[in-house]
Amino acid sequence: MLLERSQSTFMKTVLIIEDNQDIRENTIEILEMANFKVLIAENGRDGLEIAFNDAPDVIICDIMMPQMDGYDVLQQLKGHSSTENIPFIYLTARTEKAEIERAMAMGADAYICKPFEINELLDEVNRFFD
Secondary structure: OOOOOOHHHHOOEEEEEOOOHHHHHHHHHHHHHOOOEEEEEOOHHHHHHHHHHHOOOEEEEOOOOOOOOHHHHHHHHHOOOOOOOOOEEEEEOOOOHHHHHHHHHHOOOEEEEOOOOHHHHHHHHHOOOO
Protein backbone atom coordinates (compact mmCIF):
# COMPACT_ATOMS: atom_id res chain seq x y z
CA MET A 1 0.00 0.00 0.00
CA LEU A 2 1.37 3.40 -1.00
CA LEU A 3 1.20 6.02 1.72
CA GLU A 4 0.93 9.61 0.58
CA ARG A 5 2.26 12.42 2.66
CA SER A 6 1.37 16.01 2.20
CA GLN A 7 4.12 18.27 0.90
CA SER A 8 4.08 20.16 4.20
CA THR A 9 5.53 17.07 5.90
CA PHE A 10 8.74 17.61 3.97
CA MET A 11 8.90 21.40 4.23
CA LYS A 12 11.91 22.96 5.84
CA THR A 13 11.28 25.77 8.29
CA VAL A 14 12.94 29.18 8.10
CA LEU A 15 12.67 31.76 10.87
CA ILE A 16 12.85 35.37 9.70
CA ILE A 17 13.78 37.95 12.34
CA GLU A 18 13.27 41.33 10.68
CA ASP A 19 11.77 44.58 11.96
CA ASN A 20 11.15 46.18 8.55
CA GLN A 21 7.69 45.13 7.39
CA ASP A 22 8.35 45.48 3.64
CA ILE A 23 11.53 43.43 3.74
CA ARG A 24 9.91 40.88 6.04
CA GLU A 25 6.90 40.45 3.73
CA ASN A 26 9.06 40.22 0.59
CA THR A 27 11.33 37.63 2.20
CA ILE A 28 8.34 35.62 3.40
CA GLU A 29 6.86 35.61 -0.10
CA ILE A 30 10.13 34.48 -1.69
CA LEU A 31 10.59 31.64 0.78
CA GLU A 32 6.98 30.47 0.68
CA MET A 33 7.08 30.39 -3.14
CA ALA A 34 10.15 28.16 -2.78
CA ASN A 35 8.13 25.81 -0.53
CA PHE A 36 9.60 26.73 2.83
CA LYS A 37 7.52 27.02 5.95
CA VAL A 38 8.18 30.47 7.38
CA LEU A 39 8.12 31.61 10.99
CA ILE A 40 8.20 35.35 11.65
CA ALA A 41 9.53 37.61 14.39
CA GLU A 42 9.55 41.40 14.30
CA ASN A 43 12.37 41.76 16.82
CA GLY A 44 15.25 39.84 18.35
CA ARG A 45 13.54 38.92 21.61
CA ASP A 46 10.56 37.37 19.84
CA GLY A 47 12.94 35.66 17.43
CA LEU A 48 14.82 33.99 20.26
CA GLU A 49 11.60 32.73 21.80
CA ILE A 50 10.48 31.25 18.49
CA ALA A 51 13.91 29.69 17.87
CA PHE A 52 13.98 28.06 21.30
CA ASN A 53 10.38 26.81 21.04
CA ASP A 54 10.15 25.78 17.38
CA ALA A 55 13.72 24.85 16.37
CA PRO A 56 13.68 26.13 12.77
CA ASP A 57 15.98 24.60 10.18
CA VAL A 58 17.52 27.99 9.27
CA ILE A 59 17.39 31.48 10.79
CA ILE A 60 17.57 34.68 8.75
CA CYS A 61 18.15 37.74 10.91
CA ASP A 62 18.64 41.47 10.52
CA ILE A 63 21.32 43.18 12.61
CA MET A 64 19.82 46.57 13.43
CA MET A 65 16.58 45.97 15.32
CA PRO A 66 14.83 47.35 18.38
CA GLN A 67 14.89 45.52 21.74
CA MET A 68 17.72 43.14 20.77
CA ASP A 69 20.06 43.45 17.82
CA GLY A 70 21.12 40.60 15.58
CA TYR A 71 24.49 40.22 17.26
CA ASP A 72 22.83 39.56 20.61
CA VAL A 73 20.43 37.12 18.94
CA LEU A 74 23.29 35.12 17.44
CA GLN A 75 25.24 35.14 20.71
CA GLN A 76 22.22 33.81 22.61
CA LEU A 77 21.54 31.11 20.01
CA LYS A 78 25.15 29.93 19.96
CA GLY A 79 25.08 29.76 23.76
CA HIS A 80 22.33 27.12 23.91
CA SER A 81 22.78 23.50 22.92
CA SER A 82 19.30 23.35 21.37
CA THR A 83 20.03 26.16 18.90
CA GLU A 84 23.81 26.33 18.53
CA ASN A 85 23.86 24.32 15.31
CA ILE A 86 20.98 26.01 13.49
CA PRO A 87 22.38 27.68 10.36
CA PHE A 88 22.26 31.45 10.80
CA ILE A 89 22.17 33.99 7.97
CA TYR A 90 22.42 37.73 8.44
CA LEU A 91 20.29 39.77 6.05
CA THR A 92 21.25 43.37 6.65
CA ALA A 93 21.92 46.80 5.22
CA ARG A 94 25.28 46.89 7.00
CA THR A 95 27.84 46.47 4.26
CA GLU A 96 31.05 47.46 6.04
CA LYS A 97 33.84 44.88 5.89
CA ALA A 98 34.32 45.08 9.66
CA GLU A 99 30.64 44.20 10.22
CA ILE A 100 30.86 41.19 7.92
CA GLU A 101 34.04 40.00 9.64
CA ARG A 102 32.47 40.46 13.09
CA ALA A 103 29.37 38.51 12.08
CA MET A 104 31.33 35.62 10.65
CA ALA A 105 33.68 35.52 13.64
CA MET A 106 30.64 35.25 15.92
CA GLY A 107 29.48 32.15 14.06
CA ALA A 108 27.17 33.36 11.32
CA ASP A 109 27.00 30.95 8.40
CA ALA A 110 26.27 33.59 5.75
CA TYR A 111 25.95 37.34 5.33
CA ILE A 112 23.63 38.84 2.73
CA CYS A 113 23.57 42.59 2.14
CA LYS A 114 20.36 44.46 1.38
CA PRO A 115 19.17 44.97 -1.24
CA PHE A 116 19.54 41.34 -2.22
CA GLU A 117 18.74 39.21 -5.23
CA ILE A 118 16.13 36.47 -4.90
CA ASN A 119 18.56 33.81 -6.12
CA GLU A 120 21.20 34.97 -3.65
CA LEU A 121 18.79 34.44 -0.76
CA LEU A 122 17.54 31.08 -2.00
CA ASP A 123 21.05 29.83 -2.76
CA GLU A 124 22.20 30.63 0.77
CA VAL A 125 19.17 29.00 2.39
CA ASN A 126 19.24 25.94 0.14
CA ARG A 127 22.92 25.20 0.70
CA PHE A 128 22.04 23.87 4.15
CA PHE A 129 19.75 21.22 2.66
CA ASP A 130 21.95 19.67 -0.04
